[in-house]
Amino acid sequence: MNRLFAAACCAIIAMAGTITHAQERERLGYGRLVTNDAFGDVQDRWRTGSVASSRVWGRGWTGELPGRFGDILEFRIGGEIIAPNNTISPAPGDRPYAGALSLGLHTHFRTGALEMAVGADVVVTGPQTGLDGFQDALHGVLGMSGVSGAVRSAQIPNGVHPTLVVEAGHVLSLSDRARLRPFVEGRAGVESILRAGADLTIGQMGQGELLVRDPVTGQRYRAIRQVNAGYSFVLGGDIAKVSDSTYLPASRGYSLTNTRDRLRAGVHWQGESGQSAYYGLTWLGREFKAQSNGQLVGSLRLKLVF
Template identity: 60%
Template sequence: MSRFIVAALVSAACLSTPVDAQERKRLGYGRLITNDFFGDGEDRWRTGGFQSSRVWGPTWAGQAPEGFGQLLELRLGAEILAPDDIRTPAPGDRPYAGALSIGLHTHFQRGRTEFSVGGDLVFLGPQTRLDEFQDAFHDTFNIVRPSDAVRSSQIGNAINPTVVVEMGQTYALSDSTVVRPFLEGRAGNETLVRAGVDLTFGALGQGELLIRDSVTGHRYRAIEGDWSGYSFVLGADIAAVSDSEFLPADRGVIAEDSRERVRAGIMWQSEAGISGFYGLTYLGEEFEGQSEGQIVGSVRFKVAF
């Protein structure tokens, strides 16, 4: 069913008049790198990821347009998941997995409600070559490499169509403080329903398009304004989990029914156009054999030329 949903979404998003196609232009680009090296310093579980967005549309006036498909986002992602011990995992630990994704999403607003709707194709397994990348990277920097046994028992090759829908509303608590409760549904590679809230202290980020990172829940800037200064962000959410291709029950890995995230970060931008972001996220236990949660860090740095 998800294959047909993704196909219908892509077709609907691409339906536009010739005038719309001519007027659509690139409006922005955003990215976020996440790694537990920037957090608790371990090399385990949700160990590393990258997500980037390229956005096209007719114009940006401080909020998403009303029309579905007017504002389009090409989303690319990569993630490596690993057991706690990448040499000799304990029985019941999660298997190694590499995931690459490409997707098309659209952002629009109806009344106070902001929508993000899209579909991704998620490629799993050795076909992604992410295990080879990590092995070579660790070898270069003299870091413990995943064993051949861990790599050979990784999640196998698969392609999972995935649908992601988010809706939220932004409320101003003051001139420089906003709160945004949201709901998210995801079906495909992982199937879950999530509810949470984001809190921003500072003007930086307001009137911009912010894209949610799938691993941490942090929102990164994809269409940026001319603000300079700092903003502090806090967020938390909880998910009810139905299924995960990363946690195969036939291997004795039992997914937890719920999943929690708590995050904090700071974004900044100078008048010279240098901007950055650093955030920390606590990820709760995702499966029954996981002994504790983990802390991952997320970074972004940009210099305008």
């Protein structure tokens, strides 16, 4: 863990060190995505809710990734609540409650025909995040079941987990309106994951833009946008091998599934006056062997102009 922490720090310092002339950089874009099973199967369980937010800075944007590491910097903030199927009296063997907040620095660049995203996040878990109390209070306001004291006391404990993330993708142009992007991704830290998959985009939106992958669903949200109005439809999926997970500790007797699968679909829309929206659905496969079935979550991003 100490070596992982040192590697994460070195990655952040290396990227931060590229900001030698702050006045040459400008804010290029902002993206966010809210995911909740209330937008999907309305079951309020497992990967029940998350938020991802990105702010991108660089020395201009030409519609393509630069060829140098560190020219485009993405500051990433995230939060997630993971819960058992029943937050009052969970069934024996169901997953423990977990709250997680993250802060990271990532860079996007091109090397040859590959699109690269490399970065490091610091993930904070446990009661120190305050997410258990937040969910309990929110559910009380909405007249829903809260989070019992027993569930909160058995949650994943306080911790700080440096996490390295690397993704490599390659865009294949199928036509002037269709693009297929196979990718591989590795994560080491709060969860250690090796993943492979692909995303298909049909439509003009997304071309010449920077899209960032949400860690929970794999949905890609727009962080640098163009002004073109219209629609794009997306389909994607991936399969992963997870070697260990802070959220499903082997020390508590949890056995991970052999693979972790995701299937997703969504639609981007942008209006003539700058309004935009994204809605996506993601099927998340089983993550631990005692999990009875997968789940369906929805992701939403709205930008309204008045």
